[in-house]
Amino acid sequence: GENVEQHPSTLSVQEGDSAVIKCTYSDSASNYFPWYKQELGKRPQLIIDIRSNVGEKKDQRIAVTLNKTAKHFSLHITETQPEDSAVYFCAARPNNAGNMLTFGGGTRLMVKP
Amino acid sequence: EPEVTQTPSHQVTQMGQEVILRCVPISNHLYFYWYRQILGQKVEFLVSFYNNEISEKSEIFDDQFSVERPDGSNFTLKIRSTKLEDSAMYFCASTPVGQGAGYTFGSGTRLTVV
Numbered sequence: 001g002e003n004v005e006q007h008p009s010t011l012s013v014q015e016g017d018s019a020v021i022k023c024t025y026s027d028s029a030s031n032y033f034p035w036y037k038q039e040l041g042k043r044p045q046l047i048i049d050i051r052s053n054v055g056e057k058k059d060q061r062i063a064v065t066l067n068k069t070a071k072h073f074s075l076h077i078t079e080t081q082p083e084d085s086a087v088y089f090c091a092a093r094p095n096n097a098g099n100m101l102t103f104g105g106g107t108r109l110m111v112k113p
Numbered sequence: 114e115p116e117v118t119q120t121p122s123h124q125v126t127q128m129g130q131e132v133i134l135r136c137v138p139i140s141n142h143l144y145f146y147w148y149r150q151i152l153g154q155k156v157e158f159l160v161s162f163y164n165n166e167i168s169e170k171s172e173i174f175d176d177q178f179s180v181e182r183p184d185g186s187n188f189t190l191k192i193r194s195t196k197l198e199d200s201a202m203y204f205c206a207s208t209p210v211g212q213g214a215g216y217t218f219g220s221g222t223r224l225t226v227v
Contacts, residue, residue, distance in 0.1 A: 034216065036156075043204060043218040044156060089156060099144050099208065100158040100169055101216065 002027040002094040006104025013080050014112050021107045023090035024072040032093035033066060033073050034101065037086045044089060048075070080111045115139040117219035119205050125225045126195055134190045134222045136205030142217075145188045146206040147180065149173070150221075156204065162188065195226045 003026040013019050025033075031052040036044035050057045050064045050073065057064050061080075066073040077084055087108050091101040118137040126132050138145050147159040161168040162180055179191045188207075192199055205219040 043220050045218075046216060091156075099163075100146070100161050100171075101148075101156075102158065103156040105155045 002030055002092055002102040004090060004092050004102050004104040006090050006107055008107060009105060010108045010110070012110045012112065015080060015082060017080055019075075019077045019080050019084070019109055019111075021075045021088055021090070021109070022072060023074070023092075023104045024070075025092040025102075026071065027092070027094045028068075028071060029095035030092040031095055033064070034091050034093075035062075035064060035075050036089045036091065036103075038089060038106075039086045047088075077109075080109075082111050082113050085109055085111045115217070117205055117207055117217050119203075119219035119222050121222060122220065123223045123225070125227060128197060128226055129194050132192050132195055132224065134192075134203050134205075134224070136188045136190075136219055137186055138188055138205065138207035139209075139217060140186075142207035142209050142215075144168070144208045144210070145180075145182070146208075146216075147190045148204045148206060148218075149201040150204065151201045159190070159203075192224075195224075197226050200224055200226045 006023045034049035035047050037047045038044045048059050048062050048064050050066050061078045063076045087106045089106050090104040120135045145162040148156050150156045158171050159174045160170040177193045181189050202221045202223050204221045206216050208215045
């Protein structure tokens with residue numbers, strides 16, 4: 001089955017700096033890659049996603065890049081703010097009938113004011 | 114904005130007891146899911162449900178687990194005989210179609226097995 005690795009597990013940045021979180025996946029047939037933000041005790045919330053036919057997608061301060069050949073995708077957050085502090089999860093959707101998502105291990109992002 | 118609703122928000126149960134976690138997916142969604150998250154760990158897929166049957170299940174979803182859509186609106190997860198290691202946050206989710214997009218998670222049920 002699909003396996004998603006995520007790095008780093010923790011990331012501390014100064015407010016205003018950029019943050020980059022990287023994920024690799026194993027199943028070359030995976031075709032959908034969402035990123036979720038989870039605040040303490042809350043549900044995962046989708047912040048951005050990308051499909052396998054696209055190399056990059058941007059939404060204001062966040063962007064995601066996908067390299068299908070290398071089977072990795074990354075989340076980029078620019079001009080970080082304290083409210084960006086949370087755990088971020090990447091995920092991949094294998095190409096199967098179940099429409100399941102396989103999640104990475106998560107990155108705890110801390111933005112210091 | 115439509116939401117996936119889960120009840121209860123927190124359930125404490127004795128080991129060996131049966132629990133039923135309830136979810137009301139978004140009304141025009143067709144796919145339903147259960148995921149769990151052990152404290153401090155990643156979100157793990159349990160089961161997906163489409164057209165009144167299980168589409169896929171993970172190896173976590175063993176014979177102790179079952180899902181049901183009893184009345185066209187609720188989607189339930191039953192754990193027959195709970196174990197300590199079943200303690201986790203359980204998230205229900207739904208999507209309108211089977212292309213991965215539009216995953217909406219509920220607010221979760223924190224299950225504590227004592």
